[in-house]
Amino acid sequence: MIEPFTDVVPSFFGMLNQGPLTLTIFLHTIIILPMFWIYKQEKAKLQDK
Amino acid sequence: MANENLSVWTSIPFWRRSAAWVTGFASILLIWLTFDTMRQISMGTDNDLKNGVTKRVPAPTVINYHIDYKMSQKRGHEVPVIGKKEPFFGKEWSPKEAKELLHLGKLTSQAKNCMNCHTLLGNGAYYAPDLTKAWLDPAWQKGGAMQAMTGKNTTEEAMAEFLQHPSKYPTHARMMPNLGITEKEAKGLVAFLKHMSSIDTNGFPRNFSKTVDQFKAGGTNAH
Numbered sequence: 001m002i003e004p005f006t007d008v009v010p011s012f013f014g015m016l017n018q019g020p021l022t023l024t025i026f027l028h029t030i031i032i033l034p035m036f037w038i039y040k041q042e043k044a045k046l047q048d049k
Numbered sequence: 050m051a052n053e054n055l056s057v058w059t060s061i062p063f064w065r066r067s068a069a070w071v072t073g074f075a076s077i078l079l080i081w082l083t084f085d086t087m088r089q090i091s092m093g094t095d096n097d098l099k100n101g102v103t104k105r106v107p108a109p110t111v112i113n114y115h116i117d118y119k120m121s122q123k124r125g126h127e128v129p130v131i132g133k134k135e136p137f138f139g140k141e142w143s144p145k146e147a148k149e150l151l152h153l154g155k156l157t158s159q160a161k162n163c164m165n166c167h168t169l170l171g172n173g174a175y176y177a178p179d180l181t182k183a184w185l186d187p188a189w190q191k192g193g194a195m196q197a198m199t200g201k202n203t204t205e206e207a208m209a210e211f212l213q214h215p216s217k218y219p220t221h222a223r224m225m226p227n228l229g230i231t232e233k234e235a236k237g238l239v240a241f242l243k244h245m246s247s248i249d250t251n252g253f254p255r256n257f258s259k260t261v262d263q264f265k266a267g268g269t270n271a272h
Contacts, residue, residue, distance in 0.1 A: 006124045008105050008249050009089050013082065031074055035067050042063040046055045 095144045098131065105249045109147035112137045112240050116247045118185050118257060126252025137243070138205055138236060147240070154241025157234040166225075170245065171253055177223060182257050184208075184239075184246035195220075208242065209235040 007014040017023045057063050093104030098111060115132035134141070142150060158164075164173030167180045188195040189204045198218050201207040211218055212235040215225035230238065 004123075008103055011085055011089065013085055027078070031071055034070055038063060038066045038070065039057055042060050042066070043055075043057045045062075046057065046060060 103249075107131065107244070107247050108144065109151040109240075109244060110142060110144050111247045112147055112150070112243050113141050114247075116184065116243065118182060118246070120258060124252070126255070127258055128252070129247045129249055131247060137240070138209075142240075150237050150240045151244055152237075153234065154237030154239070154244075157230065157238050158241055161228045161230060166223075170248070170250060177225065179254055180242060180245070181248075181250060181254055182246050184243045185257070185261075187261055205236075205239045205243070208239045212238055 003018050005015050013023060016026050089105055091104075092106045093102065093108045095108045095110045096102075097104055098108055098114065111131060113134055113136075115135045117130040117132055118127050119130050120126070121128045158169070163169065163180065166174050166177035168175060170181050183189070184204065186195075187193050189207055190196065191204075195211065195218075196202075196204065196207040199207040199210040201210055209232070212230050213232060214227065216227045
C-alpha cells in the first residue's frame with residue numbers, strides 16, 4: 001500500500017505524496033482532528049455553565 | 050437536564066479557536082513548504098558532480114559532462130543521467146567560467162525573449178519547439194539532420210552556429226528569425242540549454258524518449 005520513496009531529494013512531503021490525493025487527505029485530516037478536541041472542550045465549558 | 054439542548058455550533062469561542070488553529074497551522078505549513086521547496090530547487094555544487102551526488106538542479110559545471118536521458122523504472126519516467134566528462138566548445142570550463150557562461154546564456158534567453166515562441170521548463174509559448182530537453186534532441190547529435198545542416202562536428206558548435214544565423218537554415222514552416230545573437234551569446238545559450246537538459250523535471254516533457262525513437266525510425270520531429 002505504501003509506495004517506496006522515489007524522488008531525487010529526500011523530503012517529508014515527498015514521502016507523503018503517494019498519489020495525487022494522499023498529501024491533501026493527510027493534511028486535511030491532521031487539521032480537522034484537533035477540532036474535535038476543541039469541540040469537546042467547548043462543550044464541556046458550556047455544560048459547566 | 051437544562052443543558053441538554055446546548056449547541057457548540059452556535060458558540061463563538063468554538064469557531065474563534067477553530068479559526069485560529071486552522072490559520073496558525075496553515076501558516077506554519079506554508080513556511081515549512083517554502084523552505085522544503087528551496088532545498089529541492091537549490092543548485093548543486095561542483096563537488097556534488099565530482100562525488101556523484103544527485104541534485105535536481107546540478108551545478109553549472111555540468112556542461113563539462115555528457116548528459117543522457119534514461120527511463121527509470123523506479124520513478125516511472127525518464128531522468129537525466131550525468132555521465133563521463135566531455136569537452137564543451139573544445140575545453141573544460143572551470144566553476145567560475147561555467148557560472149559566467151550560464152549566466153550570460155540566461156540573460157540572453159531573456160533579452161532575446163526565447164519564451165515568446167519556445168517553452169522552457171514548461172513556461173512559454175507553444176509556437177516553436179519545447180527547449181527543455183533540446184540538447185538531447187537527436188537532430189543535433191552526430192548524424193542528426195540539424196548538425197549535418199550546419200556543417201559542424203559537435204552538438205554545441207552546431208547549435209551555436211544555428212543560433213547566430215537561424216534564417217540561413219531551413220527548418221520548418223515556422224522559421225526562427227535572425228535575432229542578432231553574437232558568437233559569445235550563442236555559446237552562453239547553448240550552455241544554458243545543456244544545463245537545462247540536465248535538470249530533473251520529473252519526466253517533463255512526457256515521453257521524450259518515445260518521440261526520439263519515432264524520430265530515429267523516420268518520424269518528423271523529436272519534440
